[in-house]
Structure formats: C-alpha cells, structure tokens
Amino acid sequence: MSDHRLRLNLRSVLALLMMGILLMTTAFLFFMIFNYKLDAIQTQRILESPFLMLALFVTILIIYFMAIILLVTKYIFNPISQMKKAAEHIRSGNLNYPIEYKGANEIGEFCQEFDKMRVRLKDTILEQHEIEKRRKRLIASITHDLRTPLTSIQGYVEAIQDGIVKDQTTFDQYIETILTKTNQLNHLIDDLSVYTKQELGEFTLNLERINSGVLLNAYFNHKFMEFKYSPLNLVLNKPFISTFILVDPYRFNQILDNIIGNATKYAKSKIEIWTKVVDYHLQIQIKDDGDGIPQDVLDHIFDPFFMVNKVKDQKEKGGSGLGLAIVKQLTEGHSGKIEVTSEEGKGTCFTIDIPLDR
Template identity: 45%
Template sequence: MNIRSKIILSFLSLLVIPLLIVILSVLVLTTNFFNIPAVDKFVSITSSMDRVTEEFAGNLDRIDNYPYMDGLLRPYYTTYFRRLLYVDQENIIQFDSERKLIGVAFDKVSFFETDSEGGVTVSVDPSSLSMMERNVVKGGVTHGRLVFLPDIDIKDAFTFFSYLPIAFVAIFVISVMTMILILSKILSDGILNPLKELNHAAEMIASGDLDYEMKYKKDDEIGKFCNEFDRMRLRLKDSLAKQVEFEHSRQQLIASVSHDLKTPLTSIQGYVELLSDDIVEDPETQKQYLDIIRSKSAQLNHLIDDLFTFTKMNLDEFVIELSPIDSQALFDFMLTEKEMDFQDRSVALRVDRPIPSVPIAADAPRLHQVLDNLISNAEKFTKTYIHIYTRVTPGYFEWFVEDDGIGIPQEDLSRIFEHFYKVDKSRTYSSRGTGLGLAICKQIIEAHCGTISVKSQVGEGSTFKVKLPIQPAESDSTAHSQSLS
C-alpha cells in the first residue's frame, strides 16, 4: 500500500471508526435500557403527555368547564399520572385533576402525599417530585404549561435521556483520541521511523561511512526508497573503490611509462653515440646497432600510440571509421609487413595462408593497431613462435594469435582486458607493459561489433581469438563512423 492510500485510509478511519463505535454504543445502551420496565413506562408516559397536551390545547376555551375537561383528560392521566395541573402564563394553577389547587400560585403550593402503610399525610416539596412539563400552544401562542406528576419515579430515566447525548459525544471524543494515538503509532512506524533511518544513513554516508546498511525492508514505497538508497550507497562505495583503484593504476601507469620510455631511449642514445663517434667500423656491427635502434624506436612508437589512444578514449574523442573492405586484402597487407619485421628475430612468426576472402566493415589502421598489440604482447611472453591463422564461421570472420609462452593464470583471464590490469606482480613477466594494450584492443574490436577472447594454460601458451561480423552482400558500401567510448 502506498503512502497516499495509507493517509487517506487513516483519515477515513479517524472518522468512520469512532462513528461506528458511537452507533454500536447507542444500540447496546438503548437495547439494554429499554428492556427495563421503568424505562418502557417512561416512553409510554412521554407519548401520553404529548397526546394530553394536544387534547388540552384543542379544548383550552373550555377550561372553566371542569367536568368536561376532566372527562376528556381522565382516560390519559389516570393510567400514567397521579395528578395533572395546568398553570397559566401568570403562574396560576387553572386546572387540577384533584380540584384542590385551582387559583393557587404554582410556586407556593405544597403537595401532600399519603403513606399507604401508615396513613400519614406529609408535605412534599415540588422540586423533589418527578414532575414533567409540556407547554400548551394554540394558534402559535403559548398560553401556559401542563404539569404532570407520574405515578412512578422517572428521575433516573429522565436523567439517562438528558445525559445520553453528552455520553455519546464523550464516547466519540474518546474514540477519536484513541484512533489518533493508534494511527500516529502506525504512521510513525511506517513513515517517520524509516525517514529518520534514512536521515541517519545520509549523515553516516556524509561522514564517510559507506558500510551503514538500511534496516527497513518492507515492501512499500518507503521500503522501495530505502532499497534504492541502499543500492545507491553500494554503487557509491563501488565507485569510490574503483576511483581509488584507478588512481593507484594511474600512478602505476606513470611509473611504468616513465620506465618504459627511459629504457629504450637510453639504449637508443647509447648506440647513437657509438655510431656517431665512429667507434664501431664493422658494417655488420653497425647494422646490428641500427636494427636495435629501429626496434627500440618501434617500441617507443608503440607505447606512445597506446597512450595517445587511451587519452582519446577518456576524452570521448576517439572515432572508428568503418569502411567495407576485403578481409584477405587487409590481412595479407598487415601480415606481410609483420613477416618482414620478424625475419631477423629469434621468435618465428608463422602465418597460415590463404586467408579467407569475405567482406567486413573495418577501420584498417585500428585493426592494424589491434594486430600489432596482440603480436607485440605474444612476443613478450612466447618461447619459440607466434602462430597466426584465420577462418570463416557462419556470420563471422575469425583470426587467432597463438604463442607457446608462459601462459596466463586462470584467475587473471577474466581481467586482462581491463585498463591498467597486469598479471600478479610476483611473476617475472608482470612488469612488462603498461596494462593498456589489451584494453584498447577490446574497445576497438567492440566498436567493430566484434568480440575478443583468450584461452590460456600456464606453461603452455595463450591463444587470442578475434571475431568480426561479415557484411551482407547487399549492405551499403558507404563509409560510416562510430564513436568509441
């Protein structure tokens, strides 16, 4: 139930339930009370009083004719009343069913009651009697009042009916107050307490404590809000952890780049000085030094290219230009260049030909960068060879870069495509590279709507697999671009 429904239901309950309690109280009280004979007779008396008053008002012009008035009213007052008096506007008794007080001022009379057992006649104060009155109205004018002396004591019944409305109001007020206390408890438990907990959680997070967990778990609007707040806390905690990890990786990157730049530059500088000082005169040695300088320069260029690509990715300025191209033509060109580079190296580069000819949408320089990264990565860790082969599967052109190197531990396989991630530093090969190459490869291949994966066993080598979608024959041949985020 949502908060709005709870509030509406609370307000309705605040009115409806007390009213139902009052109605139930009326039914219970009246049902039980009207079963009492005195009360039943009281109801009959009041009804009879109304009829007597109506008859009396209708014959008010005959009030001086006592026999007539007495004969008219006797059937009524003899049943329920001991005595009936009519008092005019001057407070003078004009009619007395016992004909004893006619012409006497009402406020000065004493009523004499006879004890049925002892026969003693005593004077009784009128205020102590259970007298009841009705105004006599004729033609819209009040001419006086009828005073009834019932033959039973009806003070208790009269008091009951007099105070009954007050009792019902009191019951209603008490019911409302009780409902307010109950509903305030319900609303406090369902709304106010969770809000207090949320406020406390916000204060804890603001103070840096991201481990505070919301305890309110009910399936309502507040509960859902608390769950979302808790998920936000977890995302914030994860984001801060990643930020700390990223900052640590960035510092490692700076240290690694500084080292990786300094080492080949120092080598290049040393060999250039040897060549420039004419210390080395042997042509074979000079060629060997020049090859080393060329290799170190290529290493520097590869590192700088990775850093430039990574920077562009972070700035959302890196763009892939996809154009239709034949897979055979593209890979023959790239691999022929690599085969020439490996002619004088100790590691053999083996390429399986022919390469399948299928149309693919590719950014040739970026795929060249991926191939260069994968071969360079394999060269760092392989023992004797790098094997490149291709194949066509339904809908995809696939190519593989395989080596017989030291392999990658299983616990690291799922993370090697993350930025800055490098295998456990306790291993000898872990310090090589910046940890950017494979992450860049993954993003470039995904921008081609392809996938890259790896299989590896420690001590047996690794195989990287790249899948690129084959373009349908009817596809549009115009170039298009896709941003790499």
C-alpha cells in the same frame, strides 16, 4: 539573547498535542461528574446528559487518533528516522549503512530508492578510486617505460659525440640500437594515446567495409618478411577467409600487431594463424607454442598493466602491460570480442571474433 531554542520533532509535537487533549478531556470528565454529582447508578441520567455524551465521544475520538499516531509512527516516522540516520552516515562518509524498511507502500518504495541511491553513490566512489589508482599506475608505469629507452638512447648518442665509436661497424650498431629504442618509444606513446583516449571516451574509429582476405593478406605478407630473419617461424594457413567486415584498417592492424608482438615474446619456435567463419562472425586465431599462461591468471590478462610476471616481463620482454588491454578495447569498438585459451607447456591461442558486414 541566546540563539539556542528548544526544537521538537514532528513525532514529539503530535505526542504532546494528544497528551494535552487527553488531559483536557479527563479534566472535563471530572468537572462534569463532580458538578452533576453523578455516580455509576445514574446510567439513565448519563445517557440523557449531552455534556457527558460529548465527553464520551471525545474520549473515543482520542483513542482513534492515538491508534492513527501509532500507525503513522510505524509506517512513516520510523522509515523517515532510518533515512535520516542513513543520510547522517552518508554525510560522514559511511556508505555501508542500509535502510531496513521494506514496506509495500509509497514510503517503502521511497526508502528503497533512497537505498539504491546510496548503493549507486558507493559504487561511483569505488569506481572513482579505481580510476585514480589506474591513473597513478599509468603514470608510474609509463614514466618507467619511457625512461629506460631514453636513457639508452642518451648513452649511445653521448658515446658517439665523445668519439668513443671508432669503426663504421660499431657506429652502425649504435645507430640501429637507437632506431630500435626510438621505435619502442613510438609504440609506447601510441599505446598511451589510444588507451587514454578510450578511457576518456574521445576515441573514434574510421570504419570501412573491407574484404577480409585482402586486408589479412596485405598485413601478413608484410609481417612474413619481418619474420624472415627471425628464429621464429610464422605459419600462415592460407587461403584466408575472404568476406566483408566493417573495420578501421589502421586500428585492426594494431590489434594484430599487439597480439603478434605478444606472441613473439613468448613463442619458442613458431606462431600459427588460422581464419574461419562461425555464425556469421570472422574468427582469426593466433597461436604460439610458448610456455602458456597459468589458469589462475588467465581471466586478468586483458586488465590494464597486468603482467604474468611483472618484474621479469618488464626487464626481459619490454612493454607497459597496455597492449592486450588496448586489443580488448579496440576489438569491442569493432563490435567484436577477443578470447584466449592457454595450456601450460603447450602455448596460448588468441581468437579475434568480428561480425561479418552482410
């Protein structure tokens, strides 16, 4: 026995039912007319006949039900048909098929919610694709950035093991280079750890109520010593604002490290630091006198892996393109914000904005 059976939708069933009633009523009317030999002149007899009155009533009832079917088709079956087509498109992977029905009734509201679900599903899939792309870029970028210093370290270690280094001065230079490359690796690994934990929502901050003046003086006094033998001049506009902020000291220093490190790569002669309070927010401004950032890419510098000139920056400046993305995430984790202004040929200024803990 075949499993294929005739399947009728609800609209077809109702249409067949009404056609059957209409045919039965028509047959009943013909039966009454021929049985009683009625003609148009016998109006009185028609009005007095209970069978013909019943037939007239049934005819009116059929017309009424047909009007109901038309309304049901317009306001129920058509929207359901649109949703069925939309569901089929969604099942096939096409999330761009909209539901056009916008009726101001329960079915219309249901269609609108169904369409919102479609849009949300589409956005979710696009977000997943973007996350997957970023994950692949992360793996490719980190693999490249880890391989470079590791290859360099391996080369210097093999040179020392092979006895190529004969004098103490060259040996010290090799050891210093190895230490520099090791520090670079540690920095890359720390950036990767912070970024991935924040992406997974597993990153936490150990917030403390700290005097901003004490925190900034401790950080920049140490940083000033690092710049002592640098060709760049670190200009500290003291005294720093002394007020209370709620921060994670280690991560706040990491914010400053990443911005100062970025400024060091591009500054020509100096990096300047200012502090001020605006609307109960502490603002720390870090400005370099480098070439500046083109205006058409300024809005993207906090994007993960973004570099103004990727090939040149990776080769000459180092880094993975995660530094400023981490700065943005960490600053927002402190309920603050990071802003940047830049003018080509005159330098770039980053402003860290942290609310005061009053």
